[in-house]
Amino acid sequence: MYLRAKGWRILAERVRNPAGEIDLIARRGSMVIFVEVKWRQKAVDLDLAIDARRLARVSAAAEAEAHNYLTDGDDMRIDVLLLAPGRLPRHLANAGQF
Template sequence: MAEARRRQAEAAGRRAERLAAWWLRLKGWRIVASRVRTPFGEVDLVARRGRMVAFVEVKHRQGARELDEAVDHHRLRRVAAAAEALMPRYVQEGQDARIDVILLAPGRLPRHLTHVWQGD
């Protein structure tokens, strides 16, 4: 039973990441990587638009209230550590980088939060 729930959650996460990638493409971003793992954690999407590279955390929940609680300081710190490890690979000289979050819930447009991490 637990294995089936884990597989369902994994499939839902992948669907959410695909939807977030399409949302970003519609906004002029190019997806350069997805599900990039580091020793510090995973970055769901790496996207580029012009001189900006965004390391994007994607969260899917069943309702808007749950989305408000989906991203906290601990999770953002993990994404920031992973993004920092990935910057040499994806951010070239003269480019800027930031960490974004895309929040998804059924029946709602994606909510794109930009530049969510300022560091400790």
């Protein structure tokens, strides 16, 4: 719901391929984002929820799927959405690299 409220249209959820898994794929205009979602019971644990290894797996999975969601002229990026009870979502735009 957070991404939808920000104007993103959800294209897919839980996309798996041999390279890894993408929690969400969303589009706004010509930007397509591949989103890693991390949820923790305690907000303090969110700082350790994402690391280079996890981002690399999402990036590899996104590269394998990009042709299914991108059209000519589109841009893409890896984002992270951090969630914890009682906290506003923390959206890290452009958190990973291809």
